[in-house]
Amino acid sequence: MKTLLTAVSLLFFLSSLVFGQANTNPPPKKQMPPIIDIHVHSMKIGGFQMGDLCPWFLKDMPGTDPKTGMTFNVSGDCVDPIKAAKDDEELTAAFLETIERLNITAVVFGDADVLYKWKNAAPGRIIPGIGVSNAEEITVAAMRDSLSSGYYKVMSECAPQYNGMSPSDMSLDAYFAIAEELDLPVGIHMGTGGNGMTNITGSNYRAAMGNPLLLEDLLHRHPKLRVWVQHAGYPMIDELIALMGCNAYVFLDISGFIWSYPQEEIHATIKRLIQAGFGKRIMYGTDFIAWPRMIEASISLIQNASYLTEEQKRDILYNNAARFLRLEELKKNM
Numbered sequence: 001m002k003t004l005l006t007a008v009s010l011l012f013f014l015s016s017l018v019f020g021q022a023n024t025n026p027p028p029k030k031q032m033p034p035i036i037d038i039h040v041h042s043m044k045i046g047g048f049q050m051g052d053l054c055p056w057f058l059k060d061m062p063g064t065d066p067k068t069g070m071t072f073n074v075s076g077d078c079v080d081p082i083k084a085a086k087d088d089e090e091l092t093a094a095f096l097e098t099i100e101r102l103n104i105t106a107v108v109f110g111d112a113d114v115l116y117k118w119k120n121a122a123p124g125r126i127i128p129g130i131g132v133s134n135a136e137e138i139t140v141a142a143m144r145d146s147l148s149s150g151y152y153k154v155m156s157e158c159a160p161q162y163n164g165m166s167p168s169d170m171s172l173d174a175y176f177a178i179a180e181e182l183d184l185p186v187g188i189h190m191g192t193g194g195n196g197m198t199n200i201t202g203s204n205y206r207a208a209m210g211n212p213l214l215l216e217d218l219l220h221r222h223p224k225l226r227v228w229v230q231h232a233g234y235p236m237i238d239e240l241i242a243l244m245g246c247n248a249y250v251f252l253d254i255s256g257f258i259w260s261y262p263q264e265e266i267h268a269t270i271k272r273l274i275q276a277g278f279g280k281r282i283m284y285g286t287d288f289i290a291w292p293r294m295i296e297a298s299i300s301l302i303q304n305a306s307y308l309t310e311e312q313k314r315d316i317l318y319n320n321a322a323r324f325l326r327l328e329e330l331k332k333n334m
């Protein structure tokens, strides 16, 4: 009797499984909690092939000799390097697939053609930006036209540091005045430009021009300007803390150094900022260029940070940027 009952109930159980499956639609795919990547470059690869990337490759910076010279090299020594996209099609497809799968909204700036393409393909996920790093790049009138069009929602990336210029340099003041007038956030590159930057490009890049305190005059002239310090002004963390302490509208992103510097160094920087009371102003960003899987690597760094609470992780990955960008308001016109 007991055996029969068991056999019947087993049969019932099996049939319910079979028929249950046949009659029910698969459960809807669970969406990931939203993420904002506030620092993405739309790059045209063209014929240029980037090397594969070993995340956190700057754990050794041994220096070299002028005789040997210095080259740009992101491929360190790692078991599983991140492949660079081999052409523009692959880059676009991989980027769009990744932001959809990981529920990412991205602030994107750089090559205008690539940006238009991405925006058309994923209008609800792309927030376009346009930057200026010196007055020769774009006239003040053209910048006003671009920003007034409503297409661009932020002014970024502005990188006067690469021209050896302070962000408070008067040659850029008229541009920032437009951003203040139109109430658009401004992203300013501050911090390192890569290992051996000046040797490689022989450019006017100056480490000293990445000092966050150089923003003070600009902020004084434009008290309503919403600036975010890109790359956390790394490594001038004390200066950044001093600046943010007296300027409540200033936020920061952790792009670039999040996947290039040694992990202990990145965690120490984030920890220090949290400890100093700025957990509500740290924004996640990648500085995405050409390595699709680098997005996952960067997110995992935050998600695996044992010293961060779940709330702090959500703040960094989404809440802080949503507040800074006024995302709800902004999404109405996207």
Ligand SMILES: [Zn+2]
Binding pocket: 157, 159, 189, 190, 230, 231, 256
């Ligand atoms: Zn930058």
